[in-house]
Amino acid sequence: xxxxxxxxxxxxxxxxxxxxxxxxxxxxxxxxxxxxxxxxxxxxxxxxxxxxxxxxxxxxxxxxxxxxxxxxxxxxxxxxxxxxxxxxxxxxxxxxxxxxxxxxxxxxxxxxxxxxxxxxxxxxxxxxxxxxxxxxxxxxxxxxxxxxxxxxxxxxxxxxxxxxxxxxxxxxxxxxxxxxxxxxxxxxxxxxxxxxxxxxxxxxxxxxxxxxxxxxxxxxxxxxxxxxxxxxxxxxxxxxxxxxxxxxxxxxxxxxxxxxxxxxxxxxxxxxxxxxxxxxxxxxxxxxxxxxxxxxxxxxxxxxxxxxxxxxxxxxxxxxxxxxxxxxxxxxxxxxxxxxxxxxxxxxxxxxxxxxxxxxx
Numbered sequence: 001x002x003x004x005x006x007x008x009x010x011x012x013x014x015x016x017x018x019x020x021x022x023x024x025x026x027x028x029x030x031x032x033x034x035x036x037x038x039x040x041x042x043x044x045x046x047x048x049x050x051x052x053x054x055x056x057x058x059x060x061x062x063x064x065x066x067x068x069x070x071x072x073x074x075x076x077x078x079x080x081x082x083x084x085x086x087x088x089x090x091x092x093x094x095x096x097x098x099x100x101x102x103x104x105x106x107x108x109x110x111x112x113x114x115x116x117x118x119x120x121x122x123x124x125x126x127x128x129x130x131x132x133x134x135x136x137x138x139x140x141x142x143x144x145x146x147x148x149x150x151x152x153x154x155x156x157x158x159x160x161x162x163x164x165x166x167x168x169x170x171x172x173x174x175x176x177x178x179x180x181x182x183x184x185x186x187x188x189x190x191x192x193x194x195x196x197x198x199x200x201x202x203x204x205x206x207x208x209x210x211x212x213x214x215x216x217x218x219x220x221x222x223x224x225x226x227x228x229x230x231x232x233x234x235x236x237x238x239x240x241x242x243x244x245x246x247x248x249x250x251x252x253x254x255x256x257x258x259x260x261x262x263x264x265x266x267x268x269x270x271x272x273x274x275x276x277x278x279x280x281x282x283x284x285x286x287x288x289x290x291x292x293x294x295x296x297x298x299x300x301x302x303x304x305x306x307x308x309x310x311x312x313x314x315x316x317x318x319x320x321x322x323x324x325x326x327x328x329x330x331x332x333x334x335x336x337x338x339x340x341x342x343x344x345x346x347x348x349x350x351x352x353x354x355x356x357x358x359x360x361x
Contacts, residue, residue, distance in 0.1 A: 015230060016228040016229055016230050016233075017228065017230070017231070018228060018229045018230065018231055018233075018234050019224070019227075019228065019229075020224070020227035020228060020229060021229065021234060021237055023237060024227060024229065024237065025227065028227060033223075034119045034223070035118075035216075035219040035220050035222070035223035036115065036118040036119050036216070036219065037118065037212045037213075037215040037216040037219055039155065039159070039208055039211055039212035039215045040114055040118065040209065040212030040213065040215065040216055041110075041111055041114035041115065041118075041212075042208055042212070043205050043206075043208035043209035043211075043212045044110045044111070044113065044114045044209070045107050045110045045111055045114070046201060046204060046205040046208065047110075047201075047202065047205035047206070047209070048106050048107065048109070048110035049103055049106055049107050049110070050197075050198055050201035050202065050205070051202075052102060052103055052106045053103065053194075053198075054194065054198045056102065057194055060099045061187075061190070063095055063098060063099060064095065064099070067091065067092075067095050118216065148222070151218070155211070155215065158211065159208065159211065162204070162207045162208070162211070163204055163207075166200060166203045166204050166207060167200055167204075169203075170196060170199055170200045170203065171196075174196055177192060177196075181193070260304070263297075263298045263300075263335065264298065264307065264308070264311055266283065266285070266297040266298050267283050267297070267298050267308055267311040267312055267315065267317065268311065268312075268315035268317065269285055269297065270283035270284060270285045270297050270298065270312070270317050271284060271285055271286055271294070271317070271318070271351060271354060272284050272317065272318050272319070272320055272350055272351060272354045273298075273308060273309060273312040273317055273318070273319045273320070274319075274320050274321075274322050274325055274326045274329060274350060275305065275309060275319060275320070275321050275322075275326050276321065276322070276323040276326040276327060277321040277323075278305075279301055279302055279305060280299075280300075280301055280305055280326040280327055280329075280330045281298075281299065281300055281301075281304075281305035281306075281308040281309050281312075281326065282296060282298070282299045282326055282329040282330055282333070283296070283297050283298035283299065283308060283312065283317070284296060284297065284329075284339070284347065284351075285297045286351060291338065292338065293338040293339050293341075293344065294338065294339050294347055294351065295336065295337065295338050295339075296329065296333040296334070296335060296336065296337050296338075296339070297335070297336075298335070299329070299330050299333070299335065301330065318354045318357060318358075320350050320353065320354065322346070322350065325343070325346050325347070325350070328343060329343065
């Protein structure tokens with residue numbers, strides 16, 4: 001006979017199987033816990049920077065050549081003084097800003113666009129807070145040998161392999177060009193060398209871009225896994241945001257009881273209770289000095305109807321049986337409503353009967 005195996009279902013009670021709720025996602029974002037691929041940013045920066053260098057290289061080269069020729073010639077015809085040194089320094093800084101600032105600006109813009117595409121606008125001081133657990137050597141050891149560290153190691157090896165492969169491919173393809181460049185003019189040699197560098201940079205950038213897209217998809221999957229919640233956590237969050245269903249049910253019950261008490265308190269003030277006689281009961285009050293028509297002060301069906309009739313009998317309020325009128329009043333009028341015109345005559349007859357009875361007594 002096979003042995004029966006019993007599973008303890010409590011072992012799975014804390015398993016994180018539920019997708020993160022919008023509230024948890026928002027709280028994680030407020031803490032700066034978002035996913036993004038740094039490789040995607042790096043690829044965008046490489047492509048943008050080398051594109052600017054390639055198309056602006058002529059301008060940069062002409063600026064540097066003009067500066068060099070101007071001050072070399074000046075040095076040949078005049079003495080080198082403190083004023084000359086200061087002038088050369090200022091012009092050097094100005095030249096450097098014209099050449100370097102556009103490259104830095106494009107790099108910063110590419111990085112900003114990459115971050116905005118992945119994360120959007122986000123500012124959080126939470127990651128800047130000092131966390132003592134980060135100083136724990138045991139936790140640090142765990143991070144070194146964690147799954148994330150392994151993935152980052154594999155990515156580094158892959159990026160290094162791709163970069164080396166692309167550089168080798170471009171150089172081997174153009175290896176015959178290097179001996180020829182020795183006989184070329186400097187400007188042409190520099191231009192050919194720039195073309196080679198640009199080709200390598202673009203191919204490396206595209207390769208890193210493809211790797212960055214894959215990394216972005218992985219980061220998103222890992223982020224979703226880290227945010228997953230247990231069924232208990234989802235239930236507790238629902239209680240915090242929407243309120244405990246049991247508490248809300250008790251509140252609704254108390255509200256109904258209070259409304260019932262208020263309604264029953266109005267029954268003794270009524271002039272008549274109209275019933276059908278078992279299922280419906282509607283209490284009407286009419287004060288000719290203040291009201292244009294009789295008003296519904298209480299109504300109910302089945303159990304509530306029986307309570308209305310009981311309170312009416314205890315308070316000496318007249319009870320009149322009229323099946324059709326009781327049903328019409330119950331379905332047409334709400335509490336506090338005056339009766340509609342099409343029921344004036346029927347209600348007037350009932351009230352006239354009640355007033356005659358009172359006078360007879």
